[in-house]
Amino acid sequence: MVRVRERLRAVFGEPRMRPHGHPLAELVLTVLSQSTNDRNRDVAYLRLRERLPSWEAVRDAPVAEVEEAIRPGGISKVKSQRIQAILRAISADPRDPAHELSLDWMADAALDESRDYLIRLPGVGRKTAACVLLFSYGLHEVPVDTHVSRVGTRLHLLRPGAGFAELHDQMLALTPPGQELELHVNMLRHGRRTCHARAPACDECALARMCPSRGLFAAAQARPRARSAQPRGSTAKAMTA
Numbered sequence: 001m002v003r004v005r006e007r008l009r010a011v012f013g014e015p016r017m018r019p020h021g022h023p024l025a026e027l028v029l030t031v032l033s034q035s036t037n038d039r040n041r042d043v044a045y046l047r048l049r050e051r052l053p054s055w056e057a058v059r060d061a062p063v064a065e066v067e068e069a070i071r072p073g074g075i076s077k078v079k080s081q082r083i084q085a086i087l088r089a090i091s092a093d094p095r096d097p098a099h100e101l102s103l104d105w106m107a108d109a110a111l112d113e114s115r116d117y118l119i120r121l122p123g124v125g126r127k128t129a130a131c132v133l134l135f136s137y138g139l140h141e142v143p144v145d146t147h148v149s150r151v152g153t154r155l156h157l158l159r160p161g162a163g164f165a166e167l168h169d170q171m172l173a174l175t176p177p178g179q180e181l182e183l184h185v186n187m188l189r190h191g192r193r194t195c196h197a198r199a200p201a202c203d204e205c206a207l208a209r210m211c212p213s214r215g216l217f218a219a220a221q222a223r224p225r226a227r228s229a230q231p232r233g234s235t236a237k238a239m240t241a
């Protein structure tokens with residue numbers, strides 16, 4: 001993992017993001033990020049905060065109003081219902097003495113307690129919980145999204161076919177404290193920019209020398225070319241027959 005971090009840092013640099021201390025905002029932002037890009041997520045989030053400035057207002061608004069506010073983020077019908085369900089669940093199980101609709105108590109809570117609370121909220125899984133805890137407080141969590149999972153699996157760091165909980169546990173066990181954010185961000189960037197799902201650019205990859213999957217993709221990419229040569233050969237043979 002040390003070599004992976006060093007090589008990715010040489011390509012992408014070291015992320016400079018600092019924990020922002022706003023877990024509820026991070027939770028809503030993470031719900032909005034599902035199945036869309038960062039720009040549309042941010043537009044949806046800003047529209048929501050402009051139209052409904054408090055979390056109580058978001059919780060209590062007609063769902064159609066929330067849906068309309070977050071429409072630029074896609075699948076707004078599902079996301080609006082999920083956001084309101086989460087806010088109602090937090091209100092029903094308040095932990096912050098000063099404010100029922102708040103996750104600020106997590107700043108002083110044990111990591112396990114915060115994680116367990118989050119993954120019991122409606123529609124919240126390990127990845128979303130990890131985003132909240134890492135980006136809000138810099139805690140020892142590493143969100144394993146589709147890019148991190150793909151890169152980690154191809155490098156044989158993560159077990160192919162593992163479920164989300166196992167992937168997160170494996171990633172946590174591999175990640176030295178203090179390197180969570182950097183590994184998450186740079187593995188995600190690497191997955192987006194180089195280690196693509198269908199056609200990874202292995203020839204340009206900074207991790208190629210340590211990657212056990214490199215040859216597999218070269219072979220897979222060669223096979224269609226070999227197959228596609230057959231019809232041309234057959235056609236040529238038929239033409240000369």
Ligand code: SF4
Nearest residue numbers: 195200202205208211
């Ligand atoms: S060598 Fe290819 S498969 Fe391996 S990490 Fe790089 S791009 Fe991904």
